[in-house]
Amino acid sequence: MNRLVLLAASIATAAHAQTVLVKPYVQPGDGPALTGKDVKVLTWVTDQKPGNFTVEFGWAGEKNKTATPARTSLDFLKYVPKPKPEAAKPKTDAPGTPTTTPATPAIPSAPATPKAQPAKSADTTPQKPAAVEAKPADASASTLKIPADLATPRPTFADVALTLDDLRDKVVETFKPIPEREQHYFRYRAVLPELPFDTEVSYRVRLGATVIREGTFKTRASAGKPIRFIAVGDLGSNRPEQFTNAYQMSLQKPDFLVALGDITYPGGRALQYMNHFWPCYNDVAKPGPKTGAPLMASIPFYPIIGNHDADMQRLPDYSDAYSAFYWFSVPKNGPGPGPWNTPLGKDAALAAAFKNAAGSEYPAASDYSFDYGPAHFLVIDSNSYATKEIDRIAAWMEQDLTSSKQPWKFVCTHQPFFQASKEHYTEQRLRLFEPMFERCGVNVVFAGHVHNYQRSLPLKFTPNPPKRDPRGRVNGDYVLDRTFDGINDTTPEGIIHIVTGAGGAKPYSTPFEKAAEFLKKEHGANYVSFTAKYVADKNSFSVVEITPTTFDLRQITADGKEVDHFRITKP
Ligand SMILES: [Fe+2]
Numbered sequence: 321m322n323r324l325v326l327l328a329a330s331i332a333t334a335a336h337a338q339t340v341l342v343k344p345y346v347q348p349g350d351g352p353a354l355t356g357k358d359v360k361v362l363t364w365v366t367d368q369k370p371g372n373f374t375v376e377f378g379w380a381g382e383k384n385k386t387a388t389p390a391r392t393s394l395d396f397l398k399y400v401p402k403p404k405p406e407a408a409k410p411k412t413d414a415p416g417t418p419t420t421t422p423a424t425p426a427i428p429s430a431p432a433t434p435k436a437q438p439a440k441s442a443d444t445t446p447q448k449p450a451a452v453e454a455k456p457a458d459a460s461a462s463t464l465k466i467p468a469d470l471a472t473p474r475p476t477f478a479d480v481a482l483t484l485d486d487l488r489d490k491v492v493e494t495f496k497p498i499p500e501r502e503q504h505y506f507r508y509r510a511v512l513p514e515l516p517f518d519t520e521v522s523y524r525v526r527l528g529a530t531v532i533r534e535g536t537f538k539t540r541a542s543a544g545k546p547i548r549f550i551a552v553g554d555l556g557s558n559r560p561e562q563f564t565n566a567y568q569m570s571l572q573k574p575d576f577l578v579a580l581g582d583i584t585y586p587g588g589r590a591l592q593y594m595n596h597f598w599p600c601y602n603d604v605a606k607p608g609p610k611t612g613a614p615l616m617a618s619i620p621f622y623p624i625i626g627n628h629d630a631d632m633q634r635l636p637d638y639s640d641a642y643s644a645f646y647w648f649s650v651p652k653n654g655p656g657p658g659p660w661n662t663p664l665g666k667d668a669a670l671a672a673a674f675k676n677a678a679g680s681e682y683p684a685a686s687d688y689s690f691d692y693g694p695a696h697f698l699v700i701d702s703n704s705y706a707t708k709e710i711d712r713i714a715a716w717m718e719q720d721l722t723s724s725k726q727p728w729k730f731v732c733t734h735q736p737f738f739q740a741s742k743e744h745y746t747e748q749r750l751r752l753f754e755p756m757f758e759r760c761g762v763n764v765v766f767a768g769h770v771h772n773y774q775r776s777l778p779l780k781f782t783p784n785p786p787k788r789d790p791r792g793r794v795n796g797d798y799v800l801d802r803t804f805d806g807i808n809d810t811t812p813e814g815i816i817h818i819v820t821g822a823g824g825a826k827p828y829s830t831p832f833e834k835a836a837e838f839l840k841k842e843h844g845a846n847y848v849s850f851t852a853k854y855v856a857d858k859n860s861f862s863v864v865e866i867t868p869t870t871f872d873l874r875q876i877t878a879d880g881k882e883v884d885h886f887r888i889t890k891p
Contacts, residue, residue, distance in 0.1 A: 338371040340364060341505065342598045344525045344533045345616035348576070349511065351540060352651035354691045358515040358539040360620065361649040362523060364532075368393065368504045373532075375510040377523040389510040394677050396503040396590060396640035495558065495586050498595050503640055505590070507677075509649065517542045535617040538575050540692050543726065544868060547693035548572070552823040552861035553580030553626065553734065553768015556597040561859040562824025563612040564878040566600050570613035572863045572876065576692065577619055580768030581626025581734030583644055585825065587633025588626075590640035593647060600824075623648040624699055625662065625686050626734035626769060631703040635674060636667035645678040645685055650699075652680055654687035655716040660701070660709040661686060687713060689720050694868040696726035698762075700750075702735040707749040714753065721760035727868050727890060729762045736767035737794075738776050738817040740851045742838050743828045744769055751794035754781040757815060763871065763888065768821035771828045772856040773875050775819075775884060778804050778812030779850050793846045800850055806886025816888070818873070820862040822855075829857045855883045 342365035349359040362375060370391075378384035515521060517539050524534040541547045550569050555562060569577070584597045600612035601621075607613040615621075623629075629644045642662055661683040664671035675682060686701035698720055702710070721729060737750040747769075757765070758780055778801035783794050801813040830838075832854040839847040859878040864871065868890070875884035 338369050338527055339367040340527065340532050341366055341594065343603050343614075343617070344375075344508075344510075344523075345602050346523075346535075346537045346618060346620050347649040348620040348622055348651065348690065349649050350652050352653040352688070352690050354517065354540065354543055357513070358517050360512045360515060360521070360537060360539070362387070362389075362510045362512065362525065363647065363649065364508050364525065365394075366506045366508065368506050370506070371527050373508060374526045375512075375523065376526075377512050377521055379516070379519050379521045385512075387510040387512050389508040392507045392509070392677055392679075394503070394505040394507055394590065394640075394646060395673075398502045399500045399591075399638050399640075402637075498591050500591070503590055503594075507646060515539045518545055533617060537618045537620065540690075541575065543691070543694055545693050546865065546867045547576075547695065548574050548863065548865045549692070550574045550577045550861055550863055551580060551732070551766045551818070551820050552577070553624070553821040554582040554628075554771050554825040555579060555823040556584035556592065556600065557825040558585070558596040558600075559824055559826065559859075560610070561878045563600050564609045565823055565859050565861055566612035566615060567607055567609045568876055568878060568880050569861055570607060570615055571880075574619055574863065576622060577615065578622045578697070578732055578766065579624060580732060580766060580820065580823075581624040582628040582768060582821070582825065583623060583626065585628050587638065588629035588642060588644055589633055589638055590643040590646070593643055621648065622690070622697070622699065622732075623650065623685055624732055624734050624768070625701045625703065627703050630662040630686075630701075631705065634663075635665035636670045637665075639670055639673075642674065642678075642682075645674075645682040648685055649681060650685050651688045651690045652684045653689060653720075654684055655713040657683055658709070658712060660706045660713055662701070662703070663705055687716070689724075691724070691726055693866060694726055695728040695730060695866055696721070696724035698729070698731050700731065700733040702733045702750055707735075710749070710753075714756065717753070718756055718760060721757070721762065728764075728866055728871060729760065731757060731762050731765045733765070733767050735769045736765070736774075736817060736819045736821075738765075738779065738781075738850060739767075739770050739774050739819045740832070740839060740847070740849075740854065741770050741772060741774070741819075741828045741835050741856070742830065742842070743771075745839060745843065746792040748792060748794040749788060751781060751796065752783050752786060752788075754783070754796075754815070762815050763812075764873075765815060765817045766862070767817070767819055768823070770819045770821045771825045772822050772854070773820055773860050773862075773884065774817075774851060774855075775853040775873075775886065776817040776850045777801055777852045778814035778816050780814040793843065795846050798848050798850065800848075806888070810887045810889040812888060818862060820860070820875070822859045823861055824859060827856060827859060831856065853884045853886075858883070 344362045344364040347361040347363055349361040351359045373389050375387040376384050518541055519539045520536050522536050525532050584592045602614055602616040604612045604614045623644055630642050633641050635641045689698045735747045737748050780799040781796050783796040788794055803809050804812045860875050863874045871888040874882050877883055
């Protein structure tokens with residue numbers, strides 16, 4: 321290309337003034353088992369001025385290749401709260417209906433000129449409104465009386481299928497509203513295929529002649545190789561600790577990250593990703609404790625769909641709902657479409673637009689599995705809509721776990737089913753699958769949802785009776801391995817359950833002794849003291865290092881301190 325043509329190209333680019341709202345980031349792509357070659361996906365988001373993007377990638381000893389990005393329009397209506405049908409008759413929430421009150425609307429309508437907008441250029445970080453959060457409900461409450469603030473219409477957002485326990489345990493969090501507006505984006509996605517395992521790959525994305533991002537990522541490790549990953553949930557809350565945590569994560573130099581649900585608060589909407597997520601984990605000009613780190617430029621995030629991602633602010637009320645399905649690319653080896661999927665609401669046109677934009681990521685991102693190094697990961701959507709129907713995918717789960725010959729097997733889900741905080745305590749549906757997980761050789765279950773860190777003793781559990789009680793609890797018989805300490809005894813008898821949901825949201829900070837006292841009083845024999853470690857007062861994340869014969873988990877707080885470390889070994 322001669323200089324004249326180059327000059328013309330650069331003038332044309334400048335004239336279009338393409339705005340990159342989310343810089344290219346690395347995604348896992350459709351790479352389930354460690355067979356054949358690996359794949360990764362680069363995704364980025366712009367305004368709706370077409371841009372001439374090119375993608376180059378390569379690795380040592382291989383000639384550079386190019387990938388062609390596919391472009392998808394994402395168009396969302398401005399959210400306007402519905403007027404209450406009978407303003408004269410205030411009443412409590414109907415499940416699934418966004419809650420508004422004249423005094424404190426759920427999401428107020430936008431001012432004429434919104435003050436907070438996505439980034440205006442590739443180098444500008446979107447504004448981050450500060451989160452304002454209410455205190456958790458009183459841990460000493462011991463009756464089913466609904467707190468006064470929950471007996472009236474709630475000031476934040478709708479929940480679904482609320483039981484009395486849910487209402488009592490609810491931690492009400494409010495967020496400074498993001499001004500509402502129409503949203504129009506182009507999402508670009510470039511598949512990088514035929515990648516060798518165990519390889520560092522370089523990539524460069526250009527808009528015209530301008531490099532908008534260049535970076536490197538590792539392809540998946542083959543079965544015999546060591547890996548290091550981060551497991552953490554409850555991320556994009558926009559609290560300062562989210563940014564500090566992200567920076568600490570970057571210092572650990574993980575190969576990948578398992579995002580254990582509630583990826584963006586309060587409702588997983590595109591608008592919220594623009595304000596609460598990308599500015600912390602991807603579009604970060606200067607990494608630091610106050611600014612986060614551009615983790616996603618080099619570290620694939622494996623998403624798990626949490627209740628704040630797909631069970632709170634929903635279609636058709638919010639046209640940009642469930643946006644995790646737009647942003648992530650995952651293995652497509654799940655059970656396929658069925659009643660266990662995120663429901664798309666009754667507006668057929670909106671549901672069709674969602675499906676069209678999400679493509680094969682819906683419903684793939686809810687249930688899938690993958691191999692990485694010597695480990696097999698099974699991802700399960702355990703939201704309220706899914707757990708009602710989860711028996712229907714039990715055969716798929718069991719088949720997935722039994723067909724894997726990997727030495728380590730992990731289940732990753734949002735809602736923990738063995739945990740000892742009063743928040744979400746009765747969400748015990750998945751306990752019914754514990755015998756199956758034991759039978760299939762699962763070593764560790766990772767979950768978020770509960771905003772703290774908990775490690776259980778290795779446990780074996782037989783539901784008795786094998787059903788939930790009216791409050792959602794599952795009683796049963798335990799065999800606890802009390803000799804395992806992860807230091808001297810490193811061979812657990814049973815599954816270790818990890819709660820690591822302190823990624824950014826406000827910690828559920830009730831001290832262990834006080835929480836245990838409450839649970840004993842409130843739940844009687846259903847509460848069994850299976851907790852080995854409990855860190856509730858700080859935001860934190862798990863760093864896991866694995867070889868074919870060793871598993872090490874270190875829990876690191878937002879201020880960089882190690883608050884737990886245990887080891888599992890295999891012969
Ligand atoms: Fe959650």
